[in-house]
Amino acid sequence: MGLCEFWGKRGNRLVRPGMLWKILGVIVIVAICAGVIYKLPMNLGLDLKGGTRLVLEAQDTSTVKVDEDAVQRAKEVIQRRVDQLGVAEPVIYRQGERRIVVELAGVKDPQRAKEIIGKTAMLEFKDESGNIIMTGDDLKNATAGYDEYGRPAVHFELTPAGGKKFEKATRENLGRQISIILDNQVLSSPVVQAVIKDKGIIQGMRSMEETKDLSMMLRAGALPVPMKILHSETLEPILGRESINQSAVAATIGIALVLLFMLGMYRLPGIMADVALAVYAFIVFAAMAALHATLTLPGIAGMILSVGMAVDANVIIFERIKEELRGGKRLRAAIEAGFTRAFTCILDSNLTTLITAGVLYIYGTGPVKGFAVTLTLGILASMFTAIVVTRIIMTAIVDRNPERYARYFGA
Amino acid sequence: MDVMGRRNLFFAISAIVILVGLVFLATRGLNLGVDFTGGSLIRVRLDHPVTAAEVRDALVAPELADMHLEKAVIQPIEGTNDVQIRAHVQGKPLSDPQLKRVVDTLSARLGSASVIEAEMVEPVIGKELLSKAMMAVLLGWIGILIYVSVRFEYRFAVAGVAALIHDVLVILGMFAILGREVNSPFIAAVLTIVGYSINDTIVVFDKIRENLKFRKRETYEELVNKSITQTLGRSLNTSLTTLLPVIALYLFGGATIKDFSLALIIGLISGTYSSIFVASPIWLIWKNWERDRQRKFAVAKAR
Numbered sequence: 127m128g129l130c131e132f133w134g135k136r137g138n139r140l141v142r143p144g145m146l147w148k149i150l151g152v153i154v155i156v157a158i159c160a161g162v163i164y165k166l167p168m169n170l171g172l173d174l175k176g177g178t179r180l181v182l183e184a185q186d187t188s189t190v191k192v193d194e195d196a197v198q199r200a201k202e203v204i205q206r207r208v209d210q211l212g213v214a215e216p217v218i219y220r221q222g223e224r225r226i227v228v229e230l231a232g233v234k235d236p237q238r239a240k241e242i243i244g245k246t247a248m249l250e251f252k253d254e255s256g257n258i259i260m261t262g263d264d265l266k267n268a269t270a271g272y273d274e275y276g277r278p279a280v281h282f283e284l285t286p287a288g289g290k291k292f293e294k295a296t297r298e299n300l301g302r303q304i305s306i307i308l309d310n311q312v313l314s315s316p317v318v319q320a321v322i323k324d325k326g327i328i329q330g331m332r333s334m335e336e337t338k339d340l341s342m343m344l345r346a347g348a349l350p351v352p353m354k355i356l357h358s359e360t361l362e363p364i365l366g367r368e369s370i371n372q373s374a375v376a377a378t379i380g381i382a383l384v385l386l387f388m389l390g391m392y393r394l395p396g397i398m399a400d401v402a403l404a405v406y407a408f409i410v411f412a413a414m415a416a417l418h419a420t421l422t423l424p425g426i427a428g429m430i431l432s433v434g435m436a437v438d439a440n441v442i443i444f445e446r447i448k449e450e451l452r453g454g455k456r457l458r459a460a461i462e463a464g465f466t467r468a469f470t471c472i473l474d475s476n477l478t479t480l481i482t483a484g485v486l487y488i489y490g491t492g493p494v495k496g497f498a499v500t501l502t503l504g505i506l507a508s509m510f511t512a513i514v515v516t517r518i519i520m521t522a523i524v525d526r527n528p529e530r531y532a533r534y535f536g537a
Numbered sequence: 538m539d540v541m542g543r544r545n546l547f548f549a550i551s552a553i554v555i556l557v558g559l560v561f562l563a564t565r566g567l568n569l570g571v572d573f574t575g576g577s578l579i580r581v582r583l584d585h586p587v588t589a590a591e592v593r594d595a596l597v598a599p600e601l602a603d604m605h606l607e608k609a610v611i612q613p614i615e616g617t618n619d620v621q622i623r624a625h626v627q628g629k630p631l632s633d634p635q636l637k638r639v640v641d642t643l644s645a646r647l648g649s650a651s652v653i654e655a656e657m658v659e660p661v662i663g664k665e666l667l668s669k670a671m672m673a674v675l676l677g678w679i680g681i682l683i684y685v686s687v688r689f690e691y692r693f694a695v696a697g698v699a700a701l702i703h704d705v706l707v708i709l710g711m712f713a714i715l716g717r718e719v720n721s722p723f724i725a726a727v728l729t730i731v732g733y734s735i736n737d738t739i740v741v742f743d744k745i746r747e748n749l750k751f752r753k754r755e756t757y758e759e760l761v762n763k764s765i766t767q768t769l770g771r772s773l774n775t776s777l778t779t780l781l782p783v784i785a786l787y788l789f790g791g792a793t794i795k796d797f798s799l800a801l802i803i804g805l806i807s808g809t810y811s812s813i814f815v816a817s818p819i820w821l822i823w824k825n826w827e828r829d830r831q832r833k834f835a836v837a838k839a840r
Contacts, residue, residue: 173793237633237637240633241633355659356658356662357656357658357662359654359656360654362651362653365653365654369791369793372789372790372791373791373794376782376785376786376788376790376791377785380783380784380785380786381782383781383785387774388778423722424794427783427786427790427794427801428729430782430786431729431779434780434782435733437775438736438775438778441778442771442775445771445774449767474689475735475739475743478684478735478739479733479735481684481732482680482729482735485673485680486673486725486728486729488673489670490673494721497729498725501729
């Protein structure tokens with residue numbers, strides 16, 4: 127088709143005026159989508175950018191039962207600890223009644239992060255008869271340093287209330303031992319030499335690193351109940367990058383095959399479906415970005431899969447048009463009937479798929495949820511592009527000279 | 538195309554595939570991933586390709602003897618220097634110090650080893666995932682049953698869901714036969730197939746429904762045959778357009794989603810097959826059975 131022909135020999139009008147607005151509408155949608163994709167960064171899942179994901183569960187102890195308040199406070203403590211770790215954009219959320227999920231992208235030392243987040247860090251000061259003098263809650267600040275012998279030690283400052291408790295206890299226990307206990311393990315048992323009001327040190331750490339971690343945990347506070355790590359997942363960023371590259375190759379090849387197949391199978395309408403597919407890709411990516419949805423590896427697979435499903439609606443329509451043409455209809459009428467009749471079929475078949483995507487979303491966790499989101503967006507976008515966009519493109523092209531184009535529909 | 542006349546042949550094909558699958562399911566069982574069993578999944582990168590045997594030798598070394606890693610599943614990842622190890626210590630995932638010891642031992646025996654992926658799952662999580670997954674599949678079926686009953690009729694709904702059960706059994710059976718790993722992405726794949734296959738079935742049913750409206754003297758058999766022939770082009774074309782990208786994903790998408798794509802490939806094929814050769818015949822048999830019963834009833838009444 128030469129450009130001259132495309133612009134029309136008889137007039138200088140490319141399409142009917144009403145059509146022009148619709149085409150403009152599609153172009154505007156694509157432009158908005160392109161803008162969104164350009165402006166908003168895609169939110170990558172941990173399996174694509176690397177990082178650590180922890181699922182922690184609050185545990186009952188002989189003295190404390192887990193309740194709503196305890197889990198909420200635990201979440202706050204974890205939040206403070208993560209902040210101390212200095213991880214960019216951590217994600218921390220509740221899951222169910224007693225679980226907390228922590229997602230850390232780009233954490234340098236995942237093992238250490240795991241230890242710091244999961245440790246209860248309950249600090250207790252006890253006298254010789256086992257009475258609790260004060261706890262970690264009475265500390266105002268804690269920093270890592272050294273004791274008088276150059277060994278690593280935590281220097282702490284007390285809150286006014288803690289200071290009063292400690293002053294009283296040290297006066298009463300002069301010459302006797304006070305044990306400093308972390309999570310039921312004795313760190314040290316110094317003999318009280320003098321009355322202490324506002325600060326002190328904790329000894330008994332094996333390394334400077336341990337000392338730093340302990341002071342960090344003491345600053346963030348103890349967990350109100352112990353947390354057990356039920357599930358941990360750590361992935362190096364390099365593996366995520368490899369996954370992205372491999373998926374990109376697979377997606378390119380897969381989509382190219384689909385485009386070629388449609389072109390070979392349906393000729394002119396195939397080209398239109400291919401254009402609609404491009405519009406579809408823009409919409410899905412923009413929607414993902416706009417919804418801050420997380421793109422995961424199964425999510426990419428879902429997208430690639432929905433490309434196949436996206437052309438499905440077009441295939442149904444084109445087959446229908448062919449049928450109508452064979453039945454003796456003129457092209458314009460056949461297109462009208464094709465789209466109208468195919469609609470219920472497309473709606474029914476896609477809604478059933480949406481039902482399963484919904485179930486996946488509700489019951490899935492992590493990557494599976496991501497997959498459900500992309501699948502849902504994919505189905506919705508594909509219905510829109512196949513039914514609306516393809517129709518606009520097709521009508522715009524065919525309208526000018528229906529009889530000429532009839533033969534390109536392969537009837 | 539006389540699909541309905543040869544329906545017993547198609548049922549037999551399905552039955553054989555499913556039966557063989559069930560035998561494998563019963564005897565060998567599924568190769569469940571750590572998501573389900575609990576334990577550790579570790580991917581280690583070495584500086585040269587290694588074989589499973591080399592890694593196994595390292596894992597049973599005296600310095601790791603206390604962990605009893607004899608039963609660890611070791612899988613070198615094709616085309617890379619990576620090896621994936623699935624293991625547990627007395628049903629529990631490896632602790633961090635244990636993991637460190639494993640990596641140190643591998644480093645000492647096989648040259649620089651570093652962990653690039655580590656997943657530690659407590660068994661309780663796996664049990665939850667399994668029950669949630671079954672719940673999800675079941676709910677999916679119920680949802681579809683209701684929707685199709687409302688939009689079409691209950692016979693279509695039951696026949697459609699029967700085809701879905703067929704697809705799930707085929708995927709599970711094939712994974713048991715091939716010994717491929719079943720993990721949470723696998724569940725996603727199965728549910729996708731449930732969604733896809735019903736989509737496919739609905740298109741055929743939609744045609745039957747339409748043809749029923751204009752039915753004159755044809756038998757149900759002829760009508761279903763006609764409907765299938767009319768939708769065959771579409772069924773094959775969309776299966777191909779969906780299969781092409783998934784095959785590309787399987788071939789080029791990397792080790793992590795290989796099993797996931799394989800489940801999709803098997804499911805897509807089974808889904809297309811069941812839409813044409815399982816769902817429609819079931820509907821037809823049901824419809825014929827009802828017609829015969831009504832006739833008998835009418836004859837009996839006339840007497």
